[in-house]
Amino acid sequence: xxxxxxxxxxxxxxxxxxxxxxxxxxxxxxxxxxxxxxxxxxxxxxxxxxxxxxxxxxxxxxxxxxxxxxxxxxxxxxxxxxxxxxxxxxxxxxxxxxxxxxxxxxxxxxxxxxxxxxxxxxxxxxxxxxxxxxxxxxxxxxxxxxxxxxxxxxxxxxxxxxxxxxxxxxxxxxxxxxxxxxxxxxxxxxxxxxxxxxxxxxxxxxxxxxxxxxxxxxxxxxxxxxxxxxxxxxxxxxxxxxxxxxxxxxxxxxxxxxxxxxxxxxxxxxxxxxxxxxxxxxxxxxxxxxxxxxxxxxxxxxxxxxxxxxxxxxxxxxxxxxxxxxxxxxxxxxxxxxxxxxxxxxxxxxxxxxxxxxxxxxxxxxxxxxxxxxxxxxxxxxxxxxxxxxxxxxxxxxxxxxxxxxxxxxxxxxxxxxxxxxxxxxxxxxxxxxxxxxxxxxxxxxxxxxxxxxxxxxxxxxxxxxxxxxxxxxxxxxxxxxxxxxxxxxxxxxxxxxxxxxxxxxxxxxxxxxxxxxxxxxxxxxxxxxxxxxxxxxxxxxxxxxxxxxxxxxxxxxxxxxxxxxxxxxxxxxxxxxxxxxxxxxxxxxxxxxxxxxxxxxxxxxxxxxxxxx
Numbered sequence: 001x002x003x004x005x006x007x008x009x010x011x012x013x014x015x016x017x018x019x020x021x022x023x024x025x026x027x028x029x030x031x032x033x034x035x036x037x038x039x040x041x042x043x044x045x046x047x048x049x050x051x052x053x054x055x056x057x058x059x060x061x062x063x064x065x066x067x068x069x070x071x072x073x074x075x076x077x078x079x080x081x082x083x084x085x086x087x088x089x090x091x092x093x094x095x096x097x098x099x100x101x102x103x104x105x106x107x108x109x110x111x112x113x114x115x116x117x118x119x120x121x122x123x124x125x126x127x128x129x130x131x132x133x134x135x136x137x138x139x140x141x142x143x144x145x146x147x148x149x150x151x152x153x154x155x156x157x158x159x160x161x162x163x164x165x166x167x168x169x170x171x172x173x174x175x176x177x178x179x180x181x182x183x184x185x186x187x188x189x190x191x192x193x194x195x196x197x198x199x200x201x202x203x204x205x206x207x208x209x210x211x212x213x214x215x216x217x218x219x220x221x222x223x224x225x226x227x228x229x230x231x232x233x234x235x236x237x238x239x240x241x242x243x244x245x246x247x248x249x250x251x252x253x254x255x256x257x258x259x260x261x262x263x264x265x266x267x268x269x270x271x272x273x274x275x276x277x278x279x280x281x282x283x284x285x286x287x288x289x290x291x292x293x294x295x296x297x298x299x300x301x302x303x304x305x306x307x308x309x310x311x312x313x314x315x316x317x318x319x320x321x322x323x324x325x326x327x328x329x330x331x332x333x334x335x336x337x338x339x340x341x342x343x344x345x346x347x348x349x350x351x352x353x354x355x356x357x358x359x360x361x362x363x364x365x366x367x368x369x370x371x372x373x374x375x376x377x378x379x380x381x382x383x384x385x386x387x388x389x390x391x392x393x394x395x396x397x398x399x400x401x402x403x404x405x406x407x408x409x410x411x412x413x414x415x416x417x418x419x420x421x422x423x424x425x426x427x428x429x430x431x432x433x434x435x436x437x438x439x440x441x442x443x444x445x446x447x448x449x450x451x452x453x454x455x456x457x458x459x460x461x462x463x464x465x466x467x468x469x470x471x472x473x474x475x476x477x478x479x480x481x482x483x484x485x486x487x488x489x490x491x492x493x494x495x496x497x498x499x500x501x502x503x504x505x506x507x508x509x510x511x512x513x514x515x516x517x518x519x520x521x522x523x524x525x526x527x528x529x530x531x532x533x534x535x536x537x538x539x540x541x542x543x544x545x546x547x548x549x550x551x552x553x554x555x556x557x558x559x560x561x562x563x564x565x566x567x568x569x570x571x572x573x574x575x576x577x578x579x580x581x582x583x584x585x586x587x588x589x590x591x592x593x594x595x596x597x598x599x600x601x602x603x604x605x606x607x608x609x610x611x612x613x614x
Contacts, residue, residue, distance in 0.1 A: 226276075227276075227277070227278055227340060227343070227348045228340045228341060230273050230276045230277060231273075231277075231336055231337055231340035232337065232340075233269070233273050234270055234273035234274065234277075234333075234336075235333040235336070235337055237266045237267075237269045237270040237273060238270060238326060238329050238330050238333060239330060239333075240262065240266045241263060241266045241267065241270065241294060241326045241330075242323070242326050242327055242330045244259045244262050244263050244266070245263060245294075245319065245322060245323040245326055246323055247259055248260060248263065248319060249316070249319055249320060249323060256305065256311075257302060257305050257306075260298045260301050260302045260305070261298075261302065263294060263295070263298040264295050264298035264299050264302065267291050267292070267294045267295030267298065268295060270291045271288060271291045271292065271295070274287055274288050274291060275288075277359070278348050278355075279348075279355065279356045279359055284359055284363075285363070285418060286362065286363035286366045286367060287329065287359060287362055287363065287366070289366075290325045290326070290329060290366055293322065293325070294322050294325070294326060296567075296568075297318060297319070297322060300568055301315060301319075303599065303600070307597045307598065309597070321369075324369065325366060325369060328362075328365050328366065328369070329362060329366075332358065332361065332362050332365070335358055335361075336355075336358045336359075339354050339355045339358055340355065342354075343355050382439060382441040382442050382444070382530065385439075385441045385442030385444075386441070386442065387440055387441050388422075388438075388440060388441075388442070388443045390411050390414070390422050392443065393422040393424075393438040393440070393443050394409050394411060394422075394424060396438060396443040397409060397424055397426070397436055397438055397445070400445050400474060400475050401426065401434070401436075402474075403520075404426075404428050404434070404520070405428045405429040405430075406426050406427070406428055406434075407427055407428060407429050408426060408427045409424055409425075409426045410424065410425050410426070411423070411424055412424060412425050414440070415437060418531060419439060419446060419527060419530055419531055420439065420440040420441070421437040421438060421439050421440060421446050421447075422437065422438050422439075422440060423435070423436075423437050424436045424437075424438070432450060432451075432452040433450070433451045433452070434448065434449065434450050434451075435447075435448070435449045435450075435451075436448045436449075439530060444475075444476065444526065444530055445475045445524055445526060446524075446526050446527055446530055447524060447525060447526070447527065448521070448522075448523055448524040449522075449523055450515075450522035450523060452522070453490075454489075454490035454491055454515040454516060454517035454518065454522075455490055455517055456490060456516070456517040457490050457516045457517070458516060458517055458518075458519065459492070459514070459516045459517075459519045461485045461487060461492050463519070464485070464492035464494060464514040464516065464519075465482050465485060465494050467514050467519055467520070467521065468482070468494040468496070468512035468514055468521060469482070469496075471512065471521040471524075472496065472510070472512065475524075477496075477510065477526070477529070479498050479499065480496040480497065480498055480499075480510065481496060481497060481498075481499050481504065482494050482495070482496055483495050483496065483497050483504060483506075487516075490515065490516045490517055491513055491514070491515060491516060491522070492513070492514045492516055493511060493512070493513050493514075493523075494511070494512050494513075494514065495509055495510070495511050496509070496510045496511075496512065497509050497510070498529075498533060500535065500536060500538065501538055501563075502562065502563055503538055503562075503563035503564055503565055503574070504562065504563070504564040504565070504577065505533070505536070505564075505565050506564060506565060506566045506567065507528065507532045507565060507566070507567045507572055508528060508529045508532050508533040509528050509529070510524075510525070510526045510528065510529040511523070511524070511525040511526075512524055536565065536572075538563075538565070538574055539574065541563070541574065541576070541593035541594070542593065542594045542595070542596075543576070543591070543592070543593055543594065543595070543596040545561045545562075545563075545576055547596070548561055548576045548578060548591050548596075549561045549578075552578045552580055552589070553580075555580075555582060556578070556580025556581060556582050556587060557580060557581050557582065558579075558580055558581050559578060559579070559580040560578075560579045560580070561576050561577065561578050561579075562576070562577050563575070563576060563577070563593070564576070564577040564590065566590055566599065566600065568599060573590075573592060573599055574592075574593045574594070575590040575591055575592055575593055575599055576590070576591045576593055577589075577590055578590070578591060585603055585604065585605075586603070586604040587601065587602070587603050587604070588601070588602040588603075588604070589601045589602075
C-alpha cells in the first residue's frame with residue numbers, strides 16, 4: 001500500500017512539472033518535451049499501473065488469503081486425516097489390547113475354574129479316602145474287638161477246661177494215694193490254680209462221702225470232651241499262627257502291624273490251650289517255649305513299628321525261623337487230634353500214653369531246631385553246683401522251713417524240663433499242706449506253695465517285705481532288692497530282683513507270697529532267677545539319664561530314674577526305668593538306653609484286690 005501511495009504521488013508531480021515548466025530551446029525543448037512526455041506517459045502508465053495495482057491489491061490479498069486458506073485448509077485436511085488415521089489406529093490398537101486383555105482374563109478365569117475344579121476333586125478324593133479309611137478303621141476296630149472277644153471267650157473256655165483238668169489230676173492223685181509223681185511244671189501263677197484244683201477235689205470227695213454216689217463215668221466223659229475241645233482249639237490257633245507268619249514274612253506297613261497283632265493274640269490263645277492239656281509239664285515245655293517265643297517276637301516287633309521303626313534283616317530272619325517252628329507244630333496237629341478223639345479222660349492224662357507221646361515227638365522235632373534248649377543244658381545260676389540226691393534235697397527243705405514245724409516231708413517225684421527239680425509234699429503240726437520243688441543241682445528252693453488261705457490282715461506290706469527278705473536269706477538268696485509289693489486280700493506278694501552296677505535285673509525276678517494273717521511265707525517262685533541269673537556285661541548308655549528325666553518331668557510328677565535290664569523278644573534290653581505319677585495314676589516307663597525309644601509302659605491301677613500293674 002505504501003508503494004502504491006508513492007507511485008501515485010510521483011505521477012502527480014510529473015503532471016505538475018509538465019504543465020508549469022517553461023519551454024527550453026527548440027531542440028532542447030523538443031527533446032525535453034519529448035522526454036517529459038515520455039516521462040509523463042511512463043508516470044501515467046505507472047500511475048495507472050499503480051491504480052490498477054491498488055485496485056487489484058485487495059483482490060490479490062483476497063486471492064492470497066484464499067490461497068492461504070486453501071493451503072491451510074489443505075494442510076488442515078491433511079492433519080485431520082492424519083489425526084483421524086492416528087485416532088483410528090489408536091482405537092484399533094486399543095481394541096486389540098482390549099481383546100487381548102479380555103482373552104487373558106478369560107484364560108485366567110478358565111485356569112482358575114480348572115484349579116478350583118481340581119481342588120474340589122482333590123477334596124472329594126481326600127474326603128472319600130478319609131471316609132474309606134474311617135470305614136476301614138472302624139471295620140478293623142470291630143474285627144479287633146471281635147477277635148478280642150473271641151480270644152477272651154476261648155481263654156475263658158480254656159481256663160475252665162484247665163480247672164477241670166487240674167481237678168481231675170487232684171482226683172487221680174487222691175485216688176491213687178499219691179503214687180504217681182506230681183505232674184506240675186515249674187513257673188509262676190500256680191498258687192491260684194492249685195487252690196482251685198484242691199477246692200474242686202475236696203468238693204468232689206465231699207460229695208462222695210455225703211451222698212455216697214458220684215457219676216464218675218459222666219465226669220470223665222466231660223473231661224475227655226474238654227481235652228478234645230482244647231486240642232481242636234490249639235490246632236485252630238496254630239493254623240492261624242502259621243498262616244499269619246507266612247504272610248508277615250513279606251508284609252509291610254499297616255498290614256504287617258495287623259498280622260503281628262493277630263500273631264500275638266493267637267499265641268496267647270495257644271499258650272492257654274497248652275496249659276490246659278492233661279499231660280506232664282516236661283512234655284509240653286518245648287511247645288510252650290515255641291509259642292512264647294512267637295508271642296514275644298510279635299510283641300516286640302509291634303513296639304518297634306509303633307515307635308516309627310522298621311524290621312531289620314535280623315528281625316526278618318527271626319520271623320522266618322519262627323514260621324519254620326510253627327510249621328513243624330502245624331504238621332503234628334493231625335496226629336494230635338486223632339489221639340485226642342480216640343482217647344478217654346484216663347488215657348489222655350496217662351503218663352507215657354499215646355497222647356503224651358505226641359507232645360514228646362513235637363518236643364524232639366523242636367529240639368532239632370534248638371539244641372541249646374535241651375533239658376540237660378547247663379544253667380548259669382547253678383554252674384558248679386553239686387548234684388544232690390532226693391534224700392539230701394529233703395533235708396535241705398526241712399532246713400529252709402525250719403520255722404514251720406514240719407511233721408511230714410514226702411518226695412512225690414522228679415520234675416525234668418529246663419530246670420530239673422525234686423518235688424516234695426509237706427505238712428506242719430497244724431495240718432497245713434505245702435508243695436515245694438528243689439533243684440537237683442545245688443538244692444535251691446525253686447517253688448513253694450501253700451494251700452491254706454489266710455483270713456486276716458495282721459501285718460502291713462512293709463513288714464511283709466521284711467519277712468520275705470529274711471526268708472530268702474535263709475534259703476541262700478542274697479543281694480536282692482524289693483521292687484514291687486502288691487496286696488490281694490489277706491496276702492501280700494513281693495517281687496525281688498538282683499542288682500548289678502546299680503541296674504535292676506528284671507529277667508532274674510523272684511516272687512515271694514506272705515500270709516498277712518500269720519506273717520509267714522506261703523509261696524515262692526524262683527524259676528526265672530535260677531534259669532537266668534549271671535554276671536552281665538551291661539555296657540554304657542548312649543542316652544543320658546538327665547535327658548530321660550527332663551522329658552519325663554514334662555508329663556509326670558515325682559519322677560525317679562534308674563538303670564534296669566528287662567526281657568525283650570527273647571533277649572534283654574538295657575533301659576532307664578522311669579517312675580512317676582500323673583492324675584493319680586502311677587506309671588513305670590522303660591526307655592531304651594541306646595536309642596531313647598520307649599520300650600514298655602506299665603500303669604498301676606488300684607482295685608479291690610490291691611494295686612494291679614497293667
